[in-house]
Amino acid sequence: MKTYRKEIWFDIPLRREFRNITHEIEGCLRDSGIKEGLLLCNAMHITASVFINDDERGLHHDFERWLEGLAPHEPLSDYQHNNTGEDNGDAHLKRTVMGREVVVAVTDGKLDFGPWEQIFYGEFDGRRRKRVLVKIIGE
Amino acid sequence: MKTYRKEIWFDIPLRREFRNITHEIEGCLRDSGIKEGLLLCNAMHITASVFINDDERGLHHDFERWLEGLAPHEPLSDYQHNNTGEDNGDAHLKRTVMGREVVVAVTDGKLDFGPWEQIFYGEFDGRRRKRVLVKIIGE
Amino acid sequence: MKTYRKEIWFDIPLRREFRNITHEIEGCLRDSGIKEGLLLCNAMHITASVFINDDERGLHHDFERWLEGLAPHEPLSDYQHNNTGEDNGDAHLKRTVMGREVVVAVTDGKLDFGPWEQIFYGEFDGRRRKRVLVKIIGE
Helix, strand or coil: CEEEEEEEEEECCCCCEEEECHHHHHHHHHHHCCCCEEEEEEECCCCEEEEEECCCHHHHHHHHHHHHHHCCCCCHHHCHHHHHCCCCHHHHHHHHHHCCEEEEEEECCEECCCCCCEEEEEECCCCCEEEEEEEEEEC | CEEEEEEEEEECCCCCEEEECHHHHHHHHHHHCCCCEEEEEEECCCCEEEEEECCCHHHHHHHHHHHHHHCCCCCHHHCHHHHHCCCCHHHHHHHHHHCCEEEEEEECCEECCCCCCEEEEEECCCCCEEEEEEEEEEC | CEEEEEEEEEECCCCCEEEECHHHHHHHHHHHCCCCEEEEEEECCCCEEEEEECCCHHHHHHHHHHHHHHCCCCCHHHCHHHHHCCCCHHHHHHHHHHCCEEEEEEECCEECCCCCCEEEEEECCCCCEEEEEEEEEEC
16 A cells, blocks of 8 residues: 655635645655555644635635635624634634535546546645645555 | 546426436436446536535525525616626526535445435426536446 | 454433544554554444544534524424424434544554644434444554
């Protein structure tokens, strides 16, 4: 069995953004030399997400608006978590909706994806360096 | 290490439906000959879901009503994604709530499940051929 | 390839609670002797969750309030599932938001976590014995 590990770092200048990281993940898979197995990609921070969906600008706008409706950033006082001095109570909830991680099949050395599947990093509390973990096991 | 891969296709005649696919997945596991490992089952489409819950008709009705409340299908104009000519903006969001994938332990050649766990395909934009991927690794 | 399996049981005295189970999972990983691989931890019951977030009391209060807003326990008659004699229709929905499972990378014999990641058992229909499954594969 082979294993591979890499951290990918981000420094998103805004509070929230969705960034397509499919190419970076494909690069990791090539570097690993693994042809058959499973790939895990997870946010290493609890106010960020890794998820799979469509790379379509309108959809990302819809996600943003929908998440803000489900867990509004303000008023800050609505979140007890913000009593710790943070202002990211909403970000923990938004990340929960979008998910921490994805597990992707590796087949013939490629991400085994349907036609529109792309991997995104979802940032909900940016403006500082944060990272995702890529771990691949197989052979 | 052994690996196994199979696509299972669906052609759901309605826009939305939950279908129990546990038996098909058990069939894949038997075919694989794998006794110990991990099984990934994911939707290959971004408006569909694979999730684990109870096979109870009332619960599925509750899921349907709840999801329609969280991300209503109409008005279509509420979703920028629908400006692309699609009418499935809500389906991307509903699938996000229900999840893209499940990872299940394989023990003694069986899905290592609690008493009520069943695997479902969740269709949110049907009336065409779509598929899930089953990938198993282990030995 | 090595595999490891363990069930961890709970008897939460309240209907709902979040319990930090990171130490128990770390114990499983040590017992397994696995140094590189993937660890799956999932609820074996469909009204409970396993998720990763911050161990902060205010945040857990925010999760509780938010989930009760998204899927209120009462009125019981709002859930067709409760017509079966259950009163846990809301618990199936709350668990869906929080997720059934986590997959964690194992590196150098440790849970490969970011600085604040902790694993929680989320109970939404307690007052009886329930369990999570830990499955580790690797070498």
